[in-house]
Amino acid sequence: MYKDLSVYIHIPFCVKKCNYCDFVSAPPEPGQLKAYADALCKEIKLSAAYADNFNIKTVFIGGGTPSLYDSSVMTYILDTLKSTFENRRRGSYIPEEVTIECNPGTLDRNKLSDYKRAGINRLSIGLQSADDKELKLLGRIHTYEDWEKSMKLARECGFNNINTDIISGLLGQTVESFEDTLKKVLAYSPEHISVYSLIVEEGTPFYETYAPEKLSKEEADKWEEEDRLIYEMTNRVLSKYGYDRYEISNYAKKGCESRHNMVYWRRGNYLGLGISAASLINDVRFANTDSFSEYIAAPYGSIKSKEVLTEDEKMSESAFLALRTSYGISCKKFYDDFGKDIHEIYAEAIKKWTESGMLIERDGRIFCSEKGINICNMIMADFVL
Template identity: 45%
Template sequence: MLSIYIHIPFCVRKCLYCDFLSFPASERDKEIYAAALLKEIETEAFRYEERLVDTVFLGGGTPSILQTAHIEKIMDTLKNCYRFSSKPEITIEVNPCTVDKEKLSRYKAAGINRLSIGAQSVQDSELRALGRIHNAADFFAAFHMAREAGFDNINVDLMSALPGQTAERYLETLLKVTGLKPEHISAYSLIIEEGTPFFDMYGEKEGENGVERGLPSEEEERRMYEETGKRLEEAGYCRYEISNYALKGRECRHNTTYWRRHDYAGFGLGASSMVENVRWKNTARMQTYLDAYGKGKIHGNVKEEIQRLGRAEQMEEFMFLGLRLTEGVSRAEFFEAFHEDMEKIYGPVLQQLLDNGLIDTGERVKLTSYGRDVSNYVMAQFLF
């Protein structure tokens, strides 16, 4: 099996917190990029002719900013060049105010069967503080249009610990979103990344400056975190990964590809891949990418940071990626992959984490509730 990620780097404008590879562009530049992207997808197909594609994820940026015809051509090219499983999961990320009913209906007709809507909040003041281009009404309208267009698998992205946000207002957002019954909710805390406008505005989030300038206190952020799991569980959502919740059977298959270390191929500017324990990234330089695949060229080399993972690195990833999942990692699967008992490789680490109440052990090793709270620390223990 193979998963495919396609990166669309364009957005209407950069959000104040965003450090993703994304930027505004003219319609002409989008058209030129889309043509090069199609050429890359076609050119690389021979590498995967023996694979069945089980999931596709169009991410960004804001993929829905492209003209619908470009998205349809991407879908047509994928269908023509790759073999698909019988029931693939095909997701596109959308901003609420970049879609309408016609666009959503055409996505559905093209074979896209899952939407990921970047709501972040349903409080207009919080959306303005984030620099989002939509308001709450745009989100609700987009959600209902998606249902009318036939989408029965929708994710909603939500963020907590936002500027000016209180726990009460965050819980109000949770209540309104769960009332819509999306199949999946991604709920995560704002991270202040260096190099973003938010970093200049708030500095280090852990420092006092952030609180002084309007970010929630550590205690309030903690309350939001705890209430997220509680309220979503009450609404029927199962937490299957640190930041992801789903109705039964609606976990995101594409995302679990990453956490379970299955193979995925990335196309487009800056896209990452991991195939047969080799990792690489496409160039993040637009001109280099266009020089490789633009203007009808059929051969290009945009791969950078190529790394063949050794056995120890594969073990590390098996542990720290797999532990993101609520189900944890399987001792039997570890042995099948590496022909070694997990205890032989990580015995002292496992015992230390068990003694500190950070993991549960058995046939599977998984984080406790406390372990999820300090997951970065736990996962760091598995690095050689």
């Protein structure tokens, strides 16, 4: 009996590092692009053992900026994945969703047509803001117009499942300026919109200016309040335009939720390939090295961490990840998975948050109310055993 598997492929290269980014990504040095693609394909071939038990259901090529590569390389990587899982009488390669992250400014018609031919059926085109001044502040390589061109091209090339990322919470951003970004995005009707709050990470150029401790209390309070108002407005506007907030930061038109990301929130099996990529297979969590040289030298075998999850960890993850989604926790699934009634395990947390109206229990599900989703992190913390 085969299980479903989602595959994440990490591409650690970008044209230039953005000012707020702490992902494992950097501009490529000479020779690195080829060396990395070769190592990645080696790791894919060596992951053939998983084909004994798994069928690939979704693929997500993320980064970094995967679209920085020539499209023939993406074809080569996907073909390798396909032949590894398909040319056996065991597992199979039948992904329902294959996504690639792209940066405006790195796409052209040929590349997009090649993506289609390679089986990619979903694009995630990062915009972040429709205000060129904000894009400059963020250190992005593109303008709003570049994003518009990419969207038009993608539609012309037949892509009908597109996500766009936007960042809220920039200092100086207002509800009005963010609404302007939203409306400009909505003019192109992407099927999916992710709205992330800016996190000022230590070690980034942004941290030098916007570290929380560098702001006065008044500035910090105003910033937080504006971000809260932005989130409320976003919810209102996107719901009016037919988008469902199916996860804290993710909105989709009906049927266009990210199948790949749902696997993370439902604790399905996923295999991460490439530098720093994380995996969860049969309740064993492991992650590859962050070091480029280590990965190139041993693409299958440079695991930096591995842990077998305890029963408490599995229950905690199951509960708090599900609370991120609008569906919430299925009480029956929790019982089927763990043989325990969720009301016994989380009696206090469920009582506390349902009584305060932040959690709702209905039809065998426990989920965040509209108010609750805005303080989901606090609620989730009470579900960690």
